[in-house]
Amino acid sequence: MENILEAKNLSKTYLLNRRQHHILKNLNLKVKKGEFLAVMGPSGSGKSTLLYNISGMDKMTAGEVVFANEKLSQLNEDQLSAIRLKKMGFVFQQINLLKNLGIMDNIIISAFMAGDEKRDEISKRAHELMKKTGIIELTENEITQVSGGQLQRAAICRALINQPQILFADEPTGALNSSAAEDVMSVLQKINQEGTTIMMVTHDVKVAAHSERILYMIDGNIEGEYNLDKFKENSELKERESSLSRWLLNMGF
């Protein structure tokens, strides 16, 4: 299958208190089009840093990331913004909706800012996404008026509004209770099945079990890879979870 994103010898070094901290060390990675990839690993292993660097949100120290045939290191801040806006979608652990905007405005803002489509069409698509994620009744709501799970689903709608080629999710269920987490995962599952590539960082085995490929990071590098079949039904989740758990145990998780 075709690669949508490739990281070559990716390194990230922070300078903290005059000491260098190597967070990513010559990391290599390929993300295939349409796949559901999960990145796991202990705290501090560099999972989130990897996500921020390959999405152009943070500047890599060395190496290269190629996304949709473009070398990110050669793009300037504006070009990187444009790629994030139009070709990538983001879902964060802390949800991070814009405080002073309502639910609907939070969803459509990226598309309005991109300015490539008619506003009516954007609104129409936003409604479809909201229907798909089960929050259609929240169109007129403020973000302070709804639950955490609903907010995260709205955040997923925002991430998808520009029909991105890849969706990055950083601990998307980290701040949610278990039932809300399940709702969110089934939404992501559905999107992936419809063709959106997903790269997700998570701690949670239950969440990772929704993906088809799991990378295990230790100390700034990918130390292992585990493949599952494409997720089909909820009934098989238990089984996927237990086989993944066994592998993770071997990896020292």
Added chain:
Amino acid sequence: MILVIYKIIKNDLLKKKVIMTAVFIFIMLSALLIAGGSRMLIDLNNSINSLFDKSSAAHFIQSHTGELNEEEILNWSREKESVKKHQISEMISIDGSKIFINGEKSESDTVMDLNFVKQNQDFDYMLNLNNQKIKVNKGEIAVPIYYLQRLDLNLGDSMKIEGDKKQFNFKITSFVRDVQMNPSIISSKRFVVNADDFEKLSPLGESEYQIAFQLNDLNQLQQFRDEYSRTELPQKGPTIDYQLLKMANAVTDGLIAAVIILISLLLNLIALLCLRFIILLTLEEDYREIGVMKAIGIKSKKIKKIYFYKYLFIALTASLMGYIFSIALNKLFAKNIALYIGKAPESLIQVLIPFLAALIVALFVIIFSLIVLRRFKKISAVEAIRMGSRGDLNINSSSFSLFKSKYLNSSIFLGLRDVILRYKLYAVLFIVFILSTFIIIVPVNFLNTIQSADFISYMGVGKSDIIIDIRQSKNIEQRFKEIINYLEDDAEVEKFSPYITSQYEIINQDGEAENLMVETGDFSIFQLDYLEGGAPLLENEIALSYLLAEQFNKKVGEEMEMIIKGRPQRMLITGIYQDITDGGKTAKANIEADFSSAAWYTINLDISGNRAEKIAEYKQNFEDVKITDPDEYFQQTFKNTIDQLELLTFSSLVIVILITVLITSLFIKTLTAKDKSQIAVKKAIGISLKNIKLEYITKALFVLNLGIILGTITANTLGEKIVSAALSIVGAAEINFKISVFQSYIIIPLLLILFVSLTVLWSLKSINDLSIADINVE
């Protein structure tokens, strides 16, 4: 406790250095200006008193041109108990074209009456810059301060006067501080020469006498003035009294001091607004902590105290520093006063009053912070801990949603939306922009007004091309008629109207006769703008100047009694006009001229040809006349005022731009710090820096434009009223601003927009570095 407070103050000052520094500076500047302004007023008052004392100023002066019987005056004043001293001094008025002050250029263009005098014997002394009586030897001359300043003269410079056959050379050995003719707004100046030289200069010009009196009791001035006017003693010329002298000396610097104090109050207002902004911001930031403190049982009062001490500390130190700086700057504030009026001995009041004024600034700030801090009571412990922030939307946002907007650029929409939804947050910026616009527009409009050709109407004169003043001399009636005949035959004269100002008796509100100079002639030819009513057309009609109408407490349509040719006649008041000349108290009537008591003659005319050529022609053909181009006259008499006003306008422009830049930058920096996580989210999801910056520029410019509109409206309404109120003291109660559309509505707004945009862009630089790591940092 003190240690804890010290620590809190220190930490907080460090954390909010920029905005705290700004508040500190505003309070300090406010204290500095109010201390400086009040010191200036005290200095002005002391210096004037000292000058009037040292020069032994006259209480009443009657100018007179023509024959004079000294014996008569002497006898009359000896009989008057109220008279302490009297003195007759002669002045020689020489035409400017004969006078060369330190150079080869004559004073032919001057509108000043250049008078040469001997030092007075008994009072009304002309002083040097050390407030000592001037003594000049043969060949020496003392020159008015006006010329020292205008021509940048030095002692030892030369001056020459050209006679018909002989030339007189003088060395400048002193500068004249002249209690009577000091102010530049008085268009007469006295040069002091030695008695011998005075005799020699006599044939070069016209003689004019000043009959001066000092009274035993100043309170009897009005009574004395009336008594004098009822006599047959010489009265062909204007009169000046002690009050008028004081006002003329005080008006320029007094107005400047008032403006400085006004600016100080405005700065204080800005400081208070900034303070309110910081207090509310701090409360919001510390909301959770305050809640926790309340929850664990610390009393609101105690928490409030911790915050209060901080502002108390800032208010007191800033005001004190402002006061200390004002002492250093006193020389600058009092420069003009020191030059024109001189220095008075120092007194304790000069130190004490400015100090108290600075303290009042501090007091304002302290009381204000106490008021704002009352919000502490409203914070509920539970809500504060649970919510962590109060949220700052003032209006429900769903009514103003981005997804409902069809066409407007999204960043611009979000900017506008934010200003409307969080309007309370933008109040500081809004008010500062209104004030800024107001502070620039008012002086600019006033400057345009005073420079416009129409300003002459505030001087009680209808607009005309040329004004001819005919000096008192023998056969004046004859010459007056000759000139009129000449004008009648001059094809280039479009219209003209002669006016004769004579003294009449008027019965005042107490039923007593009072003397008044009334200008007679046909006032329909050169129309004056009347505040109320119109020109007097019939023989029993009269128009009064604003101050005179105030004094007599008369309105249009009412009547007053006037003695004409010895018979009382009731006159109907047809109009009230503005006049800042002659102390603002003049009257006009269309009655037959009384040549016997005529004080001066003028002719206004409009011509079709070249104005300068016409003036030159008349100067050649008419003797002993003063021919002025009203524009030129105006330019020169008001030159000093216009210069001062230009300086004031320019300074206010610079100050306002500095304040605007400072406040905008503070505001945007604080706002972006507050919105930091939101901006980071926007950047993370791919909204470009350009779009984020556009949103913030929209916010600032939206508020700015509203501020400019409101500021301009306020300047044109309230500003006009304030200027009118200030000028009503001198006789112009209703100033109509002449607005230069280009300056007021294009250049100034564009300038503000430019500076604000650049400041916003500069202040937004810090968001370039915001990253995903800042999302969760509030």
